[in-house]
Amino acid sequence: MSEQAQPNGEEMHINPQRTQTLAENLSHVAQRVQTASNGRKVRLIAVSKLKPATDILSLHNSPSQHLDFGENYAQELTEKSSLLPTAIRWHMIGALQTNKCKPLAEQVANLYCVSSVDTAKKADALEKGRAALAGKQDLEERKLRVLVQINTSGEEEKSGVEPGEAAGLCRHVREKCPHLQLAGLMTIGAIARSQEASGPEGVNEDFVRLREVRGSVTKELGIGEEELELSMGMSADFEAAIAQGSDEVRVGTTIFGERPAKKDAKVKEERADEG
Numbered sequence: 001m002s003e004q005a006q007p008n009g010e011e012m013h014i015n016p017q018r019t020q021t022l023a024e025n026l027s028h029v030a031q032r033v034q035t036a037s038n039g040r041k042v043r044l045i046a047v048s049k050l051k052p053a054t055d056i057l058s059l060h061n062s063p064s065q066h067l068d069f070g071e072n073y074a075q076e077l078t079e080k081s082s083l084l085p086t087a088i089r090w091h092m093i094g095a096l097q098t099n100k101c102k103p104l105a106e107q108v109a110n111l112y113c114v115s116s117v118d119t120a121k122k123a124d125a126l127e128k129g130r131a132a133l134a135g136k137q138d139l140e141e142r143k144l145r146v147l148v149q150i151n152t153s154g155e156e157e158k159s160g161v162e163p164g165e166a167a168g169l170c171r172h173v174r175e176k177c178p179h180l181q182l183a184g185l186m187t188i189g190a191i192a193r194s195q196e197a198s199g200p201e202g203v204n205e206d207f208v209r210l211r212e213v214r215g216s217v218t219k220e221l222g223i224g225e226e227e228l229e230l231s232m233g234m235s236a237d238f239e240a241a242i243a244q245g246s247d248e249v250r251v252g253t254t255i256f257g258e259r260p261a262k263k264d265a266k267v268k269e270e271r272a273d274e275g
């Protein structure tokens, strides 16, 4: 085991075998992304939720020096960010609770993007957190990127704004949140449609719908389509999403393997030699 000093002075124990497996998995996915995107630039977020911080460090330290990692839970993201290098670009991709928005934006300076904004209240809370952070630090001003999450599938349990409300929320971010940058739109989509659409030929209606929503939002706001990225595609369907114009895919299981139950997840892995 090699040891790596961390910002807080603790050491993390990197397992070379695990590192090799993860680096190979990531490299396979990155190749598939590249093939599907035909030279277009598509960001690959490695979704590390419920996986230990050492897995993230392994990929960040590997020759690819992967930068973009996605997390679903505010507390887990905050804890991991305190343990890991500040060069990492954190993406908060999970359902947001309004009361967690301000602390998240204020405490995690290297939070790169919040991908799941679906109410003006959450945008306002992120704005407050970022304003507080800017006040504390003499940081060169970098706006926090946000994506507006759209419920393209109409499933009640999915978060996201209805397509018809997207333009209003996008306008709110652009006009009322000076510390945020509206960077695009995100959808998860119906699992069933993703499964049907797996493989580059499949067409998931949710992906088509998100592109249509971008068309109407940019028209209503009077901005160019190239100003709004599309974040869509996960392990089961990222190639199909890229074929439909995705600029960013979020891939977890195919890189890190199956996730543990939330109650069993550990940010810090116990050392093998500690039993």
Ligand SMILES: *Cc1c(COP(=O)(O)O)cnc(C)c1O
Binding pocket: 047, 049, 072, 093, 094, 188, 233, 234, 235, 236, 250, 251, 252, 253, 254
């Ligand atoms: C968990 C998650 C992913 C990754 O899912 P996989 O199927 O493991 O690739 C992507 N996006 C969101 C919003 C998620 O919650």
